[in-house]
Amino acid sequence: MARLQADVLIIGGGATGAATAWDAALRGFDVVLVDRADLAEGTSGRFHGLLHSGGRYVVKDRVAAEECVAENAIVRRILPDAVEDTGGLFVTTPDDDPAYGDRFMEGCRAAGLPAEEIPVAEALRMEPRLNPGIQRAFTVPDGAIDVWKSVWSLAAGAAAHGARILTYHKVLDLHVGDGGVTGARVRNELTGEELDIEAGFTLNASGAWAAQIVHMAGIEGIGVIPGKGIMIAMNHRLVNTVVNRCTMPADGDILVPIRTVSAIGTTDIRAADPDEIPVTQQEVDQMLDGGERLVPGLRQARALRVWAGVRPLFQDDRSGPAAADTRDVSRGHAVVDHAERDGVRRLLTMSGGKLTTMRLMAQDLVDAMCRQLGDERPCRTEHERPPGHEDGRHMQIGDRLRRREATLRDEQLICECELIGRSRLEQTMQTRGTLNLDDVRRQLRLGMGPCQGGFCIYRATGILHGVERLDGEEASASLTSFLQERWKGVWPILYGDQLRQARLDDWIFQGLLDVEHLPEAAAVVPDEELSAS
Amino acid sequence: MTAHDHHDVLGTLMRDSLDHCVKCTICETFCPVSNVTPLFPGPKYVGPQAERFRVPADESPDDSLDYCSGCGICTQVCPQGVHIAEINTQARAKLRERTGFKLRDRIIARPDLTGRLGTPAAGLANRTLRSRPLRLVAERVLGIDHRAAVPSFAGRTFQAWAKGRTSPPAQRRVAYFHGCGANWYEPDSGQRTVELLEWLGCQVDVPRGQSCCGLPLQSNGMFGAARKYVRRMARALAPAARQGIDLVGTSTSCTLMLKREAREILGMDEDPDLRVVSDNMYDICEYLVMLHERGELRTDFRPLPLTVTYHAPCQQQGHGVGKPALDLMALVPGLRVIENDATCCGIAGTYGLKREKFDIAMDVGKGLFAQIGDARPDLAVCDSETCRWHIEQATGVKTVHPVEVLHRAAGLS
């Protein structure tokens, strides 16, 4: 079996894992990061897109609010190109108690959050689609954050400092010995090969899967209950400012303009399995109702796709000062020290948290590791920028359109909705060396626009075939798996414009290309599902 | 009134129509401009696609949008109801905020002003406009292509003529919306319109205070000034409309402007004058066919043994009333009408005047010009004045409004 050695093994390539790799690599540790899938394919790739100002937590959870206030400013500084400075509004809808606004402002003051009450008329001028019945409005420094850009830059930064980032490497088992964890056995999910990683320390950043990992070290009594949240992306930006309902956190109460879409979310429903999170019609309706309350007419607008992510709700049998207190960690974060809790050294687990606070979580995790190792090295992530963010400019939604102007006449446009040209696509396929269109999708937003891949995926498949020299069968498999994945996101919201689009796409793929009968390809769109919805 | 009432609901509806796009590409196959130049990425691209990347706070990122001529064909052909051309026009106004307005655009967007200045010195002004060296200077300094057709100043105004006469009383009253074209450049055509309407049994009012409807300002992205012009024009026409008098215009793009575009594109849906004006506004051919359908049109036209071609300009097609000019000309005995099936002549208002766009405009019109040339007609017929000037310049065939043909058939000339 192949072997690998490192100071630190990080399990999980989501926001937390990537930020941890960046932090540890900057402190001079030799890092290996593994994820069973692509980077940000877990909860991070399925989140809502909001760089929290902290406003959501000021009344209920002061600590979380203060963390957000600080981290919001830091993330803007260190990952500027992943952040759009949209600003945010908290509004009191006709269904809400205007008095909550006073508690909200009080909380903002206490948390150091620069919020300001503005006249309703001004809020409506800022966002003309807002519910005209709102009674109060407050501005906050919310932003939108692109998770793929963030995670990829942090991983690239870590790699530039020597870290090895192994995607599609699943942890099968932890090695335990000498009173602690000594590494892990992992399997390359693409080739099936197994690999032994010897590590001086192991950091468990596997989010909703964290309990599965600690069980591998024989640790009992920790469970993670996945809390499902669904979000619906609307076809274009109905608002350009993040709009929050000014009330105790509830379902469907935030509308986030992120890139070309606006996403309404979210819910919190207990699920049995973090890998099995179906979306129901009732949840979709609940979200659309929530959106309608903030922006009347949202139901008439085009819904593009729906997706779900899972919040890990930690459950710890052993309470006590040594263990993480799970009552309040659903939104805040805590480092679980298995040396103290279980007598298992060299293993720490990160529980809870938010994408907004990923940097702080990483710092806490690596600080705790340093303490256990007795090797204190100062954290540098507060000021250091990973590659790609040098100029300090925030991303703007028009950037792709602006870039496209330069190559308008020479370059073929492959994904028309998200404006991805041929060279960018080929380049990404080359540098990623991936055989999977879904990986390309996550990095470039290929096929994520209105037609949901209807017009670009057959083109991209042909190009991937050329670039990677996939044979016909592999190319077909890549195409059909992409279509299946997209279909999952579309069918729960098939009405109106998106239904019309689905019919057209269906004619293209079934009628014209007969994808169901490609060699070795599975069925794409079961007919019953179409007629059922 | 809450702040929300000020919000431009119809304008938002135009923009929201981007949601209906299914990427079918039908608009692209019809767009006359993207078919002749690689400089313009086409309606699907600049409309529903690019619009998702535009936000008020960010400056307009795509200059190529400016090659859209605003002909409106894309909106007409889109099977899903995307208001592509309207989205483009709104985005172009935004683009102008960044690039600023060229002096040229300020000039050509105000035909009333040039008319007012040129008319008293028409002889000199026209010699200037026809002088090749001076046109070359204008091209260099202003960017108005020296080959482009520009109208002549008539040296007198239609309003002056109208002021001196009263229309004989009749049961049917119409108010003539002549706009700036007939007033400053083609007063003869305005007179003939009045004479024809009177022959057809209408008493014709000519409301005072008409200048320009603001369309050239709108298509050059100067929304603020355009709104002022629309308001002034609507104020001039509204009293007649409120009395129940039908408003009839001969400039098909200007009637469309007051009927629909100002409301949809300039966000003036709430203007009470404009509302009543737009509800009572007819393009003249549309109006006469309506009378004919009711059996109320006098049809004792005399034979006209002529061959004419007819081109329905894009803006006329924007009315969505078919091609009423063809129905009217079919009433004239002996007249042979050859219908052109080209979509656009290329000029699109002031588009083809511009140095950087003149060649595109000529390429767009090629098909139409060839059809007209092949037909060897006595006259070419077209409802829009800028198109007529452009077609006449390109083909050498005298090009007239349908009213002109009917005027002859009525024995009035």
Ligand SMILES: Cc1cc2nc3c(=O)[nH]c(=O)nc-3n(C[C@H](O)[C@H](O)[C@H](O)COP(=O)(O)OP(=O)(O)OC[C@H]3O[C@@H](n4cnc5c(N)ncnc54)[C@H](O)[C@@H]3O)c2cc1C
């Ligand atoms: C619905 C929803 C909306 C949210 N919205 C926001 C928001 O708007 N703003 C915000 O700040 N936060 C938001 N959050 C919180 C935020 O998304 C998460 O806190 C963050 O993404 C967690 O990142 P992570 O890296 O800890 O977990 P993950 O991203 O889940 O990463 C864990 C990784 O571990 C990997 N893994 C699992 N098992 C193994 C194994 N055996 N071997 C190797 N790898 C393994 C997985 O593949 C996965 O990539 C939201 C959360 C949810 C659920």
Ligand code: SF4
């Ligand atoms: S014709 Fe309409 S639906 Fe088709 S691509 Fe053009 S805008 Fe989209």
Ligand code: SF4
């Ligand atoms: S308005 Fe005319 S030129 Fe502009 S995109 Fe539409 S069809 Fe093309």
